[in-house]
Amino acid sequence: MTDTSIARRSHRPPKKASGLNPKYIPYALLIPGIAVIAALLLYPMFQVFVISFQKVGLPQIRDVNPKPAEWLGWENYTKVFENDIFWSSLRNTIGFAVITVTLTLVVGTAVGVLLNQLSKRMSTFVIVGIMAAWAVPPVAQGVIWRWLFDAEAGIINWALNLLPDFLSTALFGRADWSGEPWTNEAVSIYVILIVMVLWSSFPFVAVSVLAGLKGIPTELYEAARVDGSSPWRTFWKITFPLLKPVFAVLTILSIIWDFKVFSQLYTLMNGPTVREAFNLSVFSFAEAFKAPPKMGSGAAIAVILTIILLIVTAFYVRQMVKSEEVQ
Amino acid sequence: MTAPPIYRNQDELARMRNNGRFRKKARRIALNTTATLVFLVAMFPVYWMVSTAFKTNDQIFTTEFIPFPTSFTFEHIDRVLSEGVAGNSIWLYLRNSAIVALGTVAVGAVFSLLAATAVARFKFKGRTSFLITLLVVQMIPAEALLIPLFLSVKRLGLYDQLLGLIVINVGLTLPFGIWMLRTFVAAVPKSLEEAAWIDGASRMTAFWKVLFPLVAPGLVATSIFSFITAWNELIFALVLMSPDGYTMPVALQFFFGQRGTDWGAIMASSTLMTIPVVVFFLLVQRRMVSGLVAGAVKG
Numbered sequence: 246m247t248d249t250s251i252a253r254r255s256h257r258p259p260k261k262a263s264g265l266n267p268k269y270i271p272y273a274l275l276i277p278g279i280a281v282i283a284a285l286l287l288y289p290m291f292q293v294f295v296i297s298f299q300k301v302g303l304p305q306i307r308d309v310n311p312k313p314a315e316w317l318g319w320e321n322y323t324k325v326f327e328n329d330i331f332w333s334s335l336r337n338t339i340g341f342a343v344i345t346v347t348l349t350l351v352v353g354t355a356v357g358v359l360l361n362q363l364s365k366r367m368s369t370f371v372i373v374g375i376m377a378a379w380a381v382p383p384v385a386q387g388v389i390w391r392w393l394f395d396a397e398a399g400i401i402n403w404a405l406n407l408l409p410d411f412l413s414t415a416l417f418g419r420a421d422w423s424g425e426p427w428t429n430e431a432v433s434i435y436v437i438l439i440v441m442v443l444w445s446s447f448p449f450v451a452v453s454v455l456a457g458l459k460g461i462p463t464e465l466y467e468a469a470r471v472d473g474s475s476p477w478r479t480f481w482k483i484t485f486p487l488l489k490p491v492f493a494v495l496t497i498l499s500i501i502w503d504f505k506v507f508s509q510l511y512t513l514m515n516g517p518t519v520r521e522a523f524n525l526s527v528f529s530f531a532e533a534f535k536a537p538p539k540m541g542s543g544a545a546i547a548v549i550l551t552i553i554l555l556i557v558t559a560f561y562v563r564q565m566v567k568s569e570e571v572q
Numbered sequence: 573m574t575a576p577p578i579y580r581n582q583d584e585l586a587r588m589r590n591n592g593r594f595r596k597k598a599r600r601i602a603l604n605t606t607a608t609l610v611f612l613v614a615m616f617p618v619y620w621m622v623s624t625a626f627k628t629n630d631q632i633f634t635t636e637f638i639p640f641p642t643s644f645t646f647e648h649i650d651r652v653l654s655e656g657v658a659g660n661s662i663w664l665y666l667r668n669s670a671i672v673a674l675g676t677v678a679v680g681a682v683f684s685l686l687a688a689t690a691v692a693r694f695k696f697k698g699r700t701s702f703l704i705t706l707l708v709v710q711m712i713p714a715e716a717l718l719i720p721l722f723l724s725v726k727r728l729g730l731y732d733q734l735l736g737l738i739v740i741n742v743g744l745t746l747p748f749g750i751w752m753l754r755t756f757v758a759a760v761p762k763s764l765e766e767a768a769w770i771d772g773a774s775r776m777t778a779f780w781k782v783l784f785p786l787v788a789p790g791l792v793a794t795s796i797f798s799f800i801t802a803w804n805e806l807i808f809a810l811v812l813m814s815p816d817g818y819t820m821p822v823a824l825q826f827f828f829g830q831r832g833t834d835w836g837a838i839m840a841s842s843t844l845m846t847i848p849v850v851v852f853f854l855l856v857q858r859r860m861v862s863g864l865v866a867g868a869v870k871g
Contacts, residue, residue, distance in 0.1 A: 285743025
C-alpha cells in the first residue's frame with residue numbers, strides 16, 4: 246500500500262496549496278522571457294517592416310511637434326534599388342561572407358584536426374591562445390588591426406618592406422610599402438576585414454571540430470590505418486561524414502555572423518566614411534543615422550538584410566530540428 | 573601486390589624499429605612546431621596591443637620593429653585615465669560599460685533561468701514553437717532593431733539613459749541565454765527533484781535546494797556570455813547615448829582625430845577594455861562552445 250503510493254508520488258510533485266495548476270507553471274515561468282522577446286525583438290521587427298514603407302526623417306523624429314510618418318508604399322525600396330551603393334553593399338556583404346566563411350571553415354578545421362593530434366598539455370596551451378583571440382571585443386579588434394595596418398608605423402607595412410623587392414613587385418606590383426594607407430579604399434579595407442574576421446572566428450570552428458573529433462571512436466581510425474588509408478583519405482571517408490552535422494551548424498552560424506559584421510567594419514573605416522566599402526549593415530546605419538536621417542530607407546535595407554538572413558536561418562532551424570535539439 | 577617478406581634478420585628489424593621511432597619523433601616535432609606557430613599568430617595582435625600600450629611614443633612611432641617595450645611606461649594608461657577622450661576620463665566609460673553589462677546580467681539571469689526551467693522541465697503546448705522562435709530571433713540583425721528601438725526609446729524618455737541600454741541588451745542576449753541555460757537544466761537528472769518531492773519538499777524548495785545549486789555553474793557561464801555581449805555592444809550605445817553615457821566601444825571611436833592618431837592612448841584603452849573580457853571568456857569558453865553547437869557535436 247505504502248509502496249504504491251510512493252511510486253505514484255515519485256512521478257508527481259507534491260500538491261501544494263499554492264493555487265497554481267501545474268499545467269500553467271511553464272507558462273508562468275515563460276512570461277518574462279516571452280515579454281522581452283516580444284517587446285524587444287518581434288515587435289520592433291514588425292515596426293521596421295512598417296517603417297520601410299514610410300517617410301521618416303528629421304521632421305518626423307524631432308522632439309518638438311513631430312510630424313506623423315508619411316506612407317510611401319514601395320518608394321523606399323525602389324530608391325534603394327536605384328542606388329549604386331546598395332548594389333556595391335550587397336556585393337560586399339555576400340562576397341565577404343563567402344570568402345570569409347570558406348577560409349574560416351578550412352583554417353578552423355585544419356587547426357581542429359591539428360589540436361586533436363597534440364598532447365593534452367600542448368593542445369590546452371594552443372586552445373587558450375586562440376580562444377584569447379576569439380574573446381577580443383570586436384571594436385578592440387578593429388583598432389588593433391588598424392594599428393597593425395597603419396600607414397606610417399604599422400607592422401604590416403614594415404613586414405612587407407622586408408620582402409625582397411623583386412618578390413614584392415612580382416606579387417603586388419610594388420616594392421615600397423612605406424606610408425601605404427590601407428583604410429581609405431574598399432579593396433584594402435576588405436583585405437584587412439577578411440584577415441581580421443578570419444583571425445577572430447577560426448578558433449571557434451577549431452574548438453568545435455575538436456569537440457566533434459573527440460566523439461569519434463578511435464577504433465575507426467585504427468581500422469583505417471590497418472587498411473593502409475592515407476590521412477587525406479581518412480579525413481574524407483571517416484572524419485568528414487561523421488562530423489557533417491557539426492560542419493552544417495558551423496557553416497550556418499558563420500554565415501549568419503559574417504553577414505552582420507558591423508562593429509569591425511565601422512571601426513576600421515572610422516564610421517560610415519568610405520561608401521564603396523559599405524556592407525548592408527553599415528549602409529542601413531548610414532542611411533538612417535547620418536544627416537539627413539532617412540529612417541525609412543535605412544529600414545528598407547535592414548528588411549532586405551533580414552530576409553536574406555531568414556533564408557539562411559531556415560536551413561539552420563531545419564538542421565537543429567533534425568538533430569533533435571528542439572525536441 | 574607483392575607479398576610482404578616474412579623472414580628478417582635482427583639487424584633489419586632493429587633498423588625498422590629505429591626508423592619508426594625516428595619518424596614518430598619527427599612527426600611530433602612537426603606537429604608541435606605548427607601548433608606553436610598557430611599560437612603565436614593568434615596571440616600576436618593581442619600581444620601587440622598590450623606591448624604598444626606600454627611603449628613610449630619614440631618606440632611607437634617608428635618604422636623599426638621593436639618587439640618588446642624596452643622603454644616600459646605607464647604614461648598612456650595614466651593619460652587615458654586622467655584626460656581620456658571625448659571630454660571624459662576612460663574611467664567613466666569603463667563604469668558605464670560595467671553598469672550596462674552587470675544590469676543586463678542581473679535581469680537576464682533571472683529571466684533566462686525561469687524560461688530555461690520551463691522548456692527543460694515541462695512538456696507543454698507551444699514548447700517547440702518557443703524553441704524555434706528562440707533560434708530565429710537570434711539571426712535578426714541589430715541594424716533592423718536599431719531604427720524602431722531608437723524611436724521607441726526616444727518616445728519613452730529613455731534616450732541617453734543607461735537603463736534604456738540595459739533593457740535593449742537584455743533583449744539582445746536573452747534568446748541565446750535561454751538556449752544555452754536550457755542544456756544545463758536538462759543535464760540535471762529529474763530524479764533528484766523527485767527524490768526531494770518524496771521527502772516532502774514543495775516545488776519551490778526542490779527548485780532552490782536541489783536544482784538551483786546544480787545549475788549555478790551553467791548560470792555563471794550564461795551570465796558571462798551576456799556580460800561579454802553587452803560589454804562589446806557598439807551600435808545601440810552609439811545612437812542612444814550622448815558623450816557622458818558612452819560605453820567603451822563608442823569611446824574608442826573618438827580617438828581617431830584630425831591631428832594624427834594617438835596609438836599609445838588607443839592601445840592603452842583597448843587593453844583596459846579587453847583584459848576583463850578575455851579573462852572571463854577563458855573561464856567559460858568550454859561551456860560556451862558546447863552551448864553554441866549543442867546537439868550537433870554530441871552527434
